[in-house]
Amino acid sequence: MFSNLQCKLSALQKLILLTDGSVTTLLEVITGKPVTVSTLVQRIVKADHEIAELLEIEEEDSLNYRVVTLRNIDSEKPLIYAESYTPISRLQKEFKYDLMKADVPIGNIMQERKIESRREIEKIEMIFNDEFNKIFDVPYHVPMLSRTYNIISNNMVLIRITETFPLTSFLRFNAY
């Protein structure tokens, strides 16, 4: 899965890219501090052809589009940037409410609501995109690590998430 990455990653970076558990829990243990969500975007969008195919829904179906950063509560510096798509029709009423009121990590919602699922990693990449360098406040030459995975429940994609962080983050525990 790492074959297209031409550089050595830290064990911690691999862990964040490969875990099938809650990323929030992982970040809380890594940093030793509570992690909170800052919602940058939260809106209902219509599925275009590409995302409709990926999620196995119809074009024009309603999606919840959510962009957040995860950060320690005592810091403004983002740990991870996460973009997600959720087909509205697949959300239980309570989950929908939690997701839309924002600022709650998805893993926490799922645990609270006792939602059974599995996670399937679709791709892991190294990307260059100045926008991320601004968000993370890192020099422009720093590439980003990114992974896209699906949270599957009742045999359907419930949430498709892309998580991104700088190659210079998570080189070791308590140092990011």
Added chain:
Amino acid sequence: MFSNLQCKLSALQKLILLTDGSVTTLLEVITGKPVTVSTLVQRIVKADHEIAELLEIEEEDSLNYRVVTLRNIDSEKPLIYAESYTPISRLQKEFKYDLMKADVPIGNIMQERKIESRREIEKIEMIFNDEFNKIFDVPYHVPMLSRTYNIISNNMVLIRITETFPLTSFLRFNAY
């Protein structure tokens, strides 16, 4: 959850005790090497009163009892000792076959069989038990860290697992 532990744990130990993802994946990234299962015990037992209550089954119901160690393929030294109980009646035929043919990590079976689940940690403890010190080949004064969690699928406990490792293991990445 750590309130009864009167000592400082490494971030890595906390991660192993708190993760809600696959422990095998976690160990593979931590050690940088493939992890394999060695089956020590694998047999069908009848549920006694205590385990029947915990699993919400009837006394005398059949359970698959499995004791394994997880270790790196190039080493005889166990990383983790794991004991599990699975109500036979709750196993899909294919899962049952995989579980009983042994030597496959449970996380891998669940991923392969696309089983949706959630994990609920029940307790985390520090224990003293000479048997573990022998298994891990560590001095007798070394306490063990142990956690018990349930893998829940279809709202029922599919597997109840207790994982144990020495307090002197996993102090940092690549050193255990």
